[in-house]
Amino acid sequence: MEEQVKNISTDEQQEYVINMGPQHPSTHGVLRLVVSLKGETVKSVQPHIGYIHRGIEKMCESITYPQIIHLTDRMDYLSAHINNEAVCLTVEKALQVEIPDRIKVIRTIMSELTRIQSHQLWWASFGMDLGGLTCFFYGLRDREKILDIFEETCGSRMIVSYNCPGGVMYDLHPNFQQKVKDFIKYFRKILPEYDQLLTGNVIFHERSKGIGKLSLEDAISYGVTGPSGRASGFSCDVRKHEPYSAYDKVQFKEILFTGGDTYFRYVARIQEMWESMNIIEQLIDNIPEGPYAVKMKPVIKLPEGEYYQRVETARGELGAYIISDGNKNPYRVKFRSPNFVNLSVLNHIAKGFKIADLVAIGGSLDLVIPDIDR
Amino acid sequence: MLLNMITANSLQLVSAPWWRVLYDFSSLTKSIDEGLNNTMGHFWTVVTEMIIIGVLILLFYAVIGLFLVYAERKVCAFMQNRLGPNRIGPFGIFQTIADLIKLLFVEMIPIKNADGFLFNLAPFIVIIAGFMALAAIPFANGLHAIDMNIGVLYVIAVSSMGVIGVLLAGWSSNNKYSLIGAIRSGAQIVSYELSVGLALITVVILAGSMQLSVIVEAQRDGWFIFKGHIPAFIAFVIYLIASTAETNRGPFDLAEAESELTAGYHTEYSGIKFAFFFLAEYMNMFIVASIAATVFLGGWMPFHVGPWDGFNHVMDFIPPFVWYIGKTFFVIWLMMWFKWTFPRLRIDQLLTLEWKYLLPINLVNVLIMAFIVLMGWHF
Numbered sequence: 001m002e003e004q005v006k007n008i009s010t011d012e013q014q015e016y017v018i019n020m021g022p023q024h025p026s027t028h029g030v031l032r033l034v035v036s037l038k039g040e041t042v043k044s045v046q047p048h049i050g051y052i053h054r055g056i057e058k059m060c061e062s063i064t065y066p067q068i069i070h071l072t073d074r075m076d077y078l079s080a081h082i083n084n085e086a087v088c089l090t091v092e093k094a095l096q097v098e099i100p101d102r103i104k105v106i107r108t109i110m111s112e113l114t115r116i117q118s119h120q121l122w123w124a125s126f127g128m129d130l131g132g133l134t135c136f137f138y139g140l141r142d143r144e145k146i147l148d149i150f151e152e153t154c155g156s157r158m159i160v161s162y163n164c165p166g167g168v169m170y171d172l173h174p175n176f177q178q179k180v181k182d183f184i185k186y187f188r189k190i191l192p193e194y195d196q197l198l199t200g201n202v203i204f205h206e207r208s209k210g211i212g213k214l215s216l217e218d219a220i221s222y223g224v225t226g227p228s229g230r231a232s233g234f235s236c237d238v239r240k241h242e243p244y245s246a247y248d249k250v251q252f253k254e255i256l257f258t259g260g261d262t263y264f265r266y267v268a269r270i271q272e273m274w275e276s277m278n279i280i281e282q283l284i285d286n287i288p289e290g291p292y293a294v295k296m297k298p299v300i301k302l303p304e305g306e307y308y309q310r311v312e313t314a315r316g317e318l319g320a321y322i323i324s325d326g327n328k329n330p331y332r333v334k335f336r337s338p339n340f341v342n343l344s345v346l347n348h349i350a351k352g353f354k355i356a357d358l359v360a361i362g363g364s365l366d367l368v369i370p371d372i373d374r
Numbered sequence: 375m376l377l378n379m380i381t382a383n384s385l386q387l388v389s390a391p392w393w394r395v396l397y398d399f400s401s402l403t404k405s406i407d408e409g410l411n412n413t414m415g416h417f418w419t420v421v422t423e424m425i426i427i428g429v430l431i432l433l434f435y436a437v438i439g440l441f442l443v444y445a446e447r448k449v450c451a452f453m454q455n456r457l458g459p460n461r462i463g464p465f466g467i468f469q470t471i472a473d474l475i476k477l478l479f480v481e482m483i484p485i486k487n488a489d490g491f492l493f494n495l496a497p498f499i500v501i502i503a504g505f506m507a508l509a510a511i512p513f514a515n516g517l518h519a520i521d522m523n524i525g526v527l528y529v530i531a532v533s534s535m536g537v538i539g540v541l542l543a544g545w546s547s548n549n550k551y552s553l554i555g556a557i558r559s560g561a562q563i564v565s566y567e568l569s570v571g572l573a574l575i576t577v578v579i580l581a582g583s584m585q586l587s588v589i590v591e592a593q594r595d596g597w598f599i600f601k602g603h604i605p606a607f608i609a610f611v612i613y614l615i616a617s618t619a620e621t622n623r624g625p626f627d628l629a630e631a632e633s634e635l636t637a638g639y640h641t642e643y644s645g646i647k648f649a650f651f652f653l654a655e656y657m658n659m660f661i662v663a664s665i666a667a668t669v670f671l672g673g674w675m676p677f678h679v680g681p682w683d684g685f686n687h688v689m690d691f692i693p694p695f696v697w698y699i700g701k702t703f704f705v706i707w708l709m710m711w712f713k714w715t716f717p718r719l720r721i722d723q724l725l726t727l728e729w730k731y732l733l734p735i736n737l738v739n740v741l742i743m744a745f746i747v748l749m750g751w752h753f
Contacts, residue, residue, distance in 0.1 A: 018550045025636060040554070040721055131624060131631065131718025137454035203625060203717050355554070356720045359634050 015043065022051045026129050026359045029369030033346075033358075040354045045347045049340075053373040060333035065091050065300045066164055068333065072320075073159040075337060076371035078118040079313040081110050084163035086320040086335075089244055090309040091165040094302040094324065101246070102290040103167045105283050108246040109180065110162060111311075112276040116187070117146040118314035119269045119276075122366045126266065127198055129363035130207055135198055142190055149179050165300055167293025180284050184277050191273060199270065208263035212349040212361035215260060222345040226316025226338050227268040228365050232260035238312040250282045262357075265364040301328050315339055315366055339371040400516025427519045431508050435657060442656040443470045445703075446710055453714040474649060482645040485548060492546035497643070497650035499539030504657040506532045511664050512586050514674045514694040525586035526574050529665055530567070533620070536658060537563040540622075540629065543651070544639035555638025558721055559629035562619055565728040566626075569616035570662075572736040576609040576743045577602070577669045590673035597672035603751070605743040610670045612732055612739070614708065617662035619724070621655065624713035628721055659706060667701035674698040 016039075021032040030051035036043040056075060060068045065087070072083040085107055092099060120143040127135020147157040152173045154162040162168050198204050214224065219232035229236045237254040239247040255271040257264040302324035310319040316338025323332040342365050350358045410419040444459065444467060451458025459466030485493065507529050509519040522528050537560060544556020580602050581589045592598075598606050619626035630638030640651045667673060674694030678686045719727070 016550070018554075026634065040558075127717065131627070132716060133450075133624075134454050134714050137456060141455055197715065198717065201717060203719055203723075206723050207717060207720060354720055354722065355634050356628075356631065356718070 020358075026362065027369070028125060028363075028367060031343075031367065031369045031372070033362075035355070035358065037355065040356075042350050042353055042355060042358050045350050045358065047343055047346060049343070049369075049372050051373065052370050054370075056374045057333050057335065060330060062329055064328050065302070065330070068330070069163060069165075070161050072335075073161050074370060075335065075374055076313055076315060076318070076339065076368045077158060078121060078368055079114050079315065079318075080158060081114040081160050081162055082311055082313040083318060084161060085111060085245070086309055086311045086318050087322075088163045088165050089311065090307050090320045090322050091300065091302065093309055094305070094307045094322070095165075095296075095300070097166055097294055097296070099167070099294065100290045101288040103292060103294070104246040105249075105287050106168055106172060106292065107163065108250070109280055109283050109287075110160075110168075111245070112279050113146050113149065113180070114160075115314045116273050116276045117143045119273050120146075122269060122314075122363075123194060123198075126360075126363040126366075129359050130198075130204065132198060132201075132204075135194075138194065138197065142187060145183050145186065149176065149183065152176065152179070164293065166296040167291070169293075171292040172287070177284055177287070180280060184281055184284075187273075187277065191270070194270065199267070205263070207356070207360055208266060208364070209261060211262040211353060211357045212364065213259075213261045214345060214349050216258070218345065218348060219260070222348070223341045224316070224345050225341065226313070226366075227255070227272055228265050228342055229316065230255055231257045231264040231268040233258040236317060238310050238317055242310065244309070244311060246283060247279075250279050252279050262360050262364040269366070299328050301326060302330070310336070313338060315368065315371070316342060335374060337371045337374060339367050339369075340374075343367055343372055399514055403516055427509075431505065431519065435505060435508065435653075438660055439653040439656050440470045440474065442660060442706070443473075443652070445706070446656070449707065449710045450714050453711075477649040478646055480645040482647060483642075485642050488548045488642070489546035492542045493642075494647070496539045496543035496546065497647045497654070499542065500536050500654040501539075501650050501657075503532060503534075503536035503539065504654050504661060506535075507661045508657075510586060511661070512590055512668060512673055513698055517695070518587070521585065521587045523583075523585045526578055526584045526589075526669070529586075529661075530571050530574065533658065533661060534563060534567050536654065539654075540639050543643070547639070547642040549642050551635040551637075552639050552641050555629045555631070555635045555641075558631075559622060559639060561721070562622070562626065562628060562724060565725055566616045566619040569612055569728060569732045569736055570620055572733070572740055573609040573613035573616060574665070574669060576605060576736075576740050579740065579743050579747055580606065586668055586673075589669060590675060593672040593675050595678060597670065597675070597677075599670045602743065603746060605739050605746065606670065608735065608739050609743070610666070612736055613666055613670070614705070616728075616732060617666065618709050618712070619728075621658040621662055623655070623659060623709060625716035625718050626724060627713075627718060628724060631718060659709060660702065663705035663709065664698070664702045666705045667698060671701045671705070672697075673701075 016037040018035050018037060019032060020035055021027040022030040027033065032048040032051065034046040034048060054074070056071050059071060063071075069084045069087050072087055073080040075083055120139045124136045124139025124143070127133075127139070150160055151157045153170070153176050154160040155170070162170075214228070214232045216233045218224075219229045219234040224232070224234065225236045233256060235241075235254060235256060238244070239252075240254045252275050255268050255275060257268055302322065304324055304326045307322045307324070308319060310317050312318075317336065318338055319336030321334040321336065322330050325331040346362065346365065350361050353361070407419070407423070410422060414422070447469070448458045459469035462468040462472050510522060510525045510528050510532075512518040512521070540559045540563075541556045544552040544554075544559070547553075577589070577598050578584055580598055581592045583589060583592075589598075593601070599610050600606075602609075622629045628638075630640065635641070640648055643651060674697050676686075676689040676692060676694070676697055678689060
């Protein structure tokens with residue numbers, strides 16, 4: 001009898017389990033978090049993934065290399081262009097194709113525009129996670145301008161598929177340079193407005209400072225990359241350490257903080273938008289002349305071997321790993337997606353905080369669910 | 375016959391300017407009362423008046439509720455670079471009516487294992503709480519349903535009844551999110567009730583009465599927010615914060631925190647029952663705003679500046695009801711403003727704000743106000 005009473009009062013018996021997702025406003029997609037609560041305090045978070053698994057890696061084995069690019073768009077749809085680039089760079093590396101400067105510069109500008117629009121959408125939805133609904137519309141308003149630029153040049157707004165092995169699909173639109181310059185001028189004025197609305201707000205500080213602290217050791221051992229990792233002091237910017245495309249030609253800072261909490265993850269992303277604008281400004285005025293694509297063979301066959309290339313997407317390090325057996329289809333493709341790795345740290349940093357903090361932490365990790373499941 | 379009575383009444387008050395008589399509803403209500411008393415007995419008069427006032431308040435409730443939903447959508451669209459509703463009718467003014475008609479026809483989904491009786495009862499309790507509070511509010515000179523001598527206390531008591539409905543809704547829904555929302559709401563409203571009460575007490579000390587009509591009358595030569603020095607202003611700010619929290623609106627909308635609890639305590643409600651919660655939220659906002667307008671901003675009293683007689687006369691021409699509605703909507707606009715710009719607080723921060731900051735400030739504020747009134751330092 002006494003034993004029974006004891007059992008009831010143990011923590012396991014008092015656990016209050018709620019399912020956040022797969023349909024939930026703050027998981028930004030079909031992610032299911034099984035959250036054990038004690039009162040409002042989170043005891044553990046178990047992410048259940050696979051609700052949007054499409055088998056992209058397996059599908060890649062039966063299609064050709066130019067076709068793979070269109071699938072990579074569907075992984076992290078907010079950095080679609082950068083995902084394309086990862087595959088293209090791997091293929092070009094395998095074939096040892098020399099890429100002209102014009103292509104490199106175009107790719108870099110497009111990547112940075114992609115990064116800015118991704119961070120804008122992140123800011124919008126992060127504000128909404130914290131309950132500031134107005135942020136959402138501010139973020140989307142400015143993102144629209146970049147999407148318009150994409151639409152003009154790539155013919156598509158979000159899922160651009162602009163890269164192809166050996167270059168890009170089409171040449172730049174004649175308006176491109178002017179429009180990008182206009183955008184940078186506009187956004188340099190608008191970005192401080194973001195700070196006024198959210199960064200300077202005392203409620204926001206209370207909600208974000210000291211919440212979900214990720215130490216440098218944990219960031220490295222979990223492999224958290226991107227702005228989330230750099231906010232903990234983990235110098236992991238692929239653009240800096242292993243420059244690809246035109247990143248070796250431009251001057252930019254790697255944004256590093258040591259705080260590692262939600263607030264610093266937030267500030268890191270805001271600062272990255274400033275840095276991205278710097279990079280674009282250095283390149284936009286001197287895009288070299290030349291062809292927009294290298295002539296490639298109609299059927300691309302990689303020589304037998306294993307190839308790996310990593311790029312820096314808006315969320316962290318994306319690795320494309322291709323094993324070729326000499327055919328027109330790859331033997332095996334594996335993507336090291338940043339979101340899958342970043343998600344793994346959620347339980348570790350959300351433990352002991354409130355439900356509202358869990359939402360804030362999830363928002364600050366900037367998860368894109370299709371990239372987790374692939 | 376009624377018109378004759380009004381003119382007869384107004385002739386008695388020759389000394390007062392004609393517009394003041396015209397804008398005075400007490401003569402109208404008094405003559406209606408007398409007319410009814412003459413034609414039928416006292417009992418039936420009371421019954422008839424209750425029905426008339428009930429219907430009027432119900433209509434007012436519906437109209438104001440619908441208008442506020444529209445206003446909120448327009449204000450929020452304005453804050454967010456959008457147009458807001460603009461399809462149905464000019465500037466989309468019939469949008470909320472269309473929404474209401476839709477909600478009337480929407481199926482009410484039965485919930486498995488829900489406590490049916492409490493589940494159905496909850497929206498009515500929320501609505502009734504707001505409905506009762508509306509009875510004590512003076513809309514214009516002589517235009518209120520009941521003028522109790524403890525009006526302020528009555529309003530505080532009745533408006534906090536709504537939390538019972540919220541708790542019942544969360545408990546009976548058989549949904550974990552709803553339950554968390556309801557518990558949050560309970561903790562929140564019980565805490566902020568204190569601040570609302572103390573902020574109002576600050577003014578009650580200044581006015582020397584709890585009767586709302588007396589409080590308004592005392593502000594004839596200056597609104598309390600100006601009259602009461604800094605303590606009255608502090609009380610106003612605290613009242614604004616605490617009453618926003620009490621009505622479960624952003625940045626204190628933890629009970630229905632969309633990004634955390636999907637829709638909080640009314641997650642499982644659909645159709646007209648959901649509309650009840652929705653309307654009640656806006657009506658509660660209207661009620662707290664009109665209390666703020668009555669107690670701090672002079673109710674239906676026009677704006678007067680001491681020696682400027684010409685200016686004061688011009689202000690007198692604006693009907694009291696317009697003054698009252700104008701002030702109320704000013705306060706409502708303030709509330710909407712900070713709902714749409716601030717992020718949401720966390721539950722522990724919310725309680726910290728109340729118990730560690732607002733309550734001590736409020737207590738000191740009441741003491742200072744009492745001291746000022748004792749020394750006669752107020753204007």
